[in-house]
Amino acid sequence: MNDRLEKIITSSEEFKMLANEFESGKLAKTIMLISKDSDYAFSFANLLSCMILNNGLQNGNLEKSEHYYKMQVSSHPDIKIYPLKEKLLVADSTEIVSESSIRPIFADKKIFIIRNIEQSMETAQNKLLKTLEEPQNNVYFIVTSSNINLVLPTIKSRCNKVELSKLKGEDIVSCLDIQENIDLVSALSEGYLGRAEKLSNMPNLKELFEIVFSSVTKLKTSKQLLSFSKSLIDNSKDADFIFQTLSLIFEDLLFLKGGREIRLKMYEEELKNIKNEYSIKAITMIERQIDKAVKELSFNCNFTLVLENLLLNILEVKYLCR
Numbered sequence: 001m002n003d004r005l006e007k008i009i010t011s012s013e014e015f016k017m018l019a020n021e022f023e024s025g026k027l028a029k030t031i032m033l034i035s036k037d038s039d040y041a042f043s044f045a046n047l048l049s050c051m052i053l054n055n056g057l058q059n060g061n062l063e064k065s066e067h068y069y070k071m072q073v074s075s076h077p078d079i080k081i082y083p084l085k086e087k088l089l090v091a092d093s094t095e096i097v098s099e100s101s102i103r104p105i106f107a108d109k110k111i112f113i114i115r116n117i118e119q120s121m122e123t124a125q126n127k128l129l130k131t132l133e134e135p136q137n138n139v140y141f142i143v144t145s146s147n148i149n150l151v152l153p154t155i156k157s158r159c160n161k162v163e164l165s166k167l168k169g170e171d172i173v174s175c176l177d178i179q180e181n182i183d184l185v186s187a188l189s190e191g192y193l194g195r196a197e198k199l200s201n202m203p204n205l206k207e208l209f210e211i212v213f214s215s216v217t218k219l220k221t222s223k224q225l226l227s228f229s230k231s232l233i234d235n236s237k238d239a240d241f242i243f244q245t246l247s248l249i250f251e252d253l254l255f256l257k258g259g260r261e262i263r264l265k266m267y268e269e270e271l272k273n274i275k276n277e278y279s280i281k282a283i284t285m286i287e288r289q290i291d292k293a294v295k296e297l298s299f300n301c302n303f304t305l306v307l308e309n310l311l312l313n314i315l316e317v318k319y320l321c322r
Contacts, residue, residue, distance in 0.1 A: 005175045005193070007197050009044050010062050014162055018048060020027060023056045028160030029135040032143045032151075035164040038116055039194035041144040044164060046071055049079050049111040052140055067107060072166035077105040081113045088120030093127035100131055100139050111135075114143045125152045132158040166191025181206050187263040188245065199241075208235050212245045213267065222315060231309045236303045243297070246310075247290050256284050282321035289313045 009015055021027040031048075035041040051057060053067040053076075062068065070076035080099060082092050096112055104110045117125065132155065134139055143159060145151050167175075169186035172193055178185055178200050188209070189196035199205055217230045232242055249271075252262040256275045262268060278286070293310045297303060 002175060004171075005043060006047060006062070008167065008171050008175070009040075009047050012044075012165060014164055015048065015051075017042070018162065019051055019057050022052060027052075027140075029139065030132045030141040030143070031161050032117075032145055032148070032156070032159035032161045033164055034145050034148050034161060035192075036146050037164075037166075037192035038144060038146045038196045039197070040167070040192065041146070041164060042113070042115055045113045045115075045142040045144055046079070049113060049140075052111060053078065053109055055106045070106070076107075078107045078110045079113065081110065081115070083115065083120065084118075088114060088117060088124045090121065090124045090127055092120075092303075093124045094309050100136055103139060109138045109140065112139070112141045114141065116145045116146060117143050117155065122152065125155050129154055129158065133140060141220070164198045167193055172196045174182055176200055183266050184209060185264070188248065190248065202238070202241070204235070204238075208238060208241065209245060211235070212242055213249060213270070216249050216314075217270055218244070219311065219315065222312065225308070225311055225315070229304075229311055232307055233304050239297060239303055242307070243290055243294050247287065250278075250283050250286055250290070253278055254280065257283075277322075278318055279321045282317050285317045285321065286314050289317070 018027060033041045033048075035044075047062065050065075050068050050071045051062055053071075054063045054065050057063070067076060071079060074081070080096070082088060082096060084092055096114070100110070100112065102110075114128075115119075117294070132143075135141060141159075143155075148156065148161070168191070169189075172189050172191070173182055173186055173196075175193055176185075176197060181200075184206060185199045186201055194202055202208070211228075211231045215232065219225070219228050234243065240257050248263065250273055252264050255262045256268075256271055257280055262271065264271065289310055293306050295319055296306050
């Protein structure tokens with residue numbers, strides 16, 4: 001974790017709030033950090049663990065203690081991180097229950113970090129219910145989730161839920177060593193550091209964005225559909241990027257119509273030129289169509305079919321709602 005990211009996290013309102021709760025003796029023993037950026041939530045969880053093991057902040061800052069340095073290299077014996085593989089299994093939960101009753105080794109407390117609990121098996125979540133509800137006196141649980149709707153209600157009810165704020169564009173850029181497409185990465189990341197990192201490593205980022213952007217700004221008739229769809233289908237491995245970018249473009253069109261600040265500021269003139277082609281009703285309907293396409297793709301539907309239907313629906317809605 002770089003120094004800039006650490007500073008952003010420890011300066012955030014959420015971190016300060018949790019530190020104040022700890023120092024006043026009101027910090028919950030089971031905390032759920034909610035963010036679509038799972039990597040950011042994990043970094044937050046690690047720093048929160050260190051604050052707890054340090055018994056609070058020192059003059060408002062995170063002390064660079066032995067706990068801190070062991071946490072930085074993932075070698076602290078009293079910070080247990082799960083799942084051990086891709087998702088939490090019943091075996092992991094069994095181990096957590098057992099480990100939580102064992103005294104700490106190096107500190108006076110023990111922390112369990114459980115990443116992306118929404119991806120775990122239902123049986124694995126159920127196995128943790130009693131332990132999360134009644135932790136040992138010296139045990140804290142920090143659970144992260146990128147989609148709280150997929151977490152069992154019984155798990156959610158046992159956690160103090162904290163929604164993490166998105167990052168500012170300048171903060172994201174400062175955390176990454178970005179040499180190209182800085183403005184585009186900042187805008188497309190939508191405040192999520194993990195997404196920004198993936199975008200910054202895309203060799204075809206600018207080229208693919210231009211193709212997606214053109215499918216909104218230059219696609220006027222069904223006769224053009226084949227050429228636009230072919231260009232996008234050739235990049236099927238970046239399907240998530242394509243749909244997320246389409247969604248962001250239409251959101252910015254909606255922001256323009258409402259007089260709000262847009263994220264794709266470098267493309268503001270092009271968006272202004274077409275904003276009257278899409279009514280508010282059309283944009284709302286198109287956003288629903290994009291959400292539907294994303295769901296269909298998650299069910300392993302054919303990407304080519306899903307994409308072509310989406311582009312056709314965008315054209316139809318655009319003209320029906322003029």
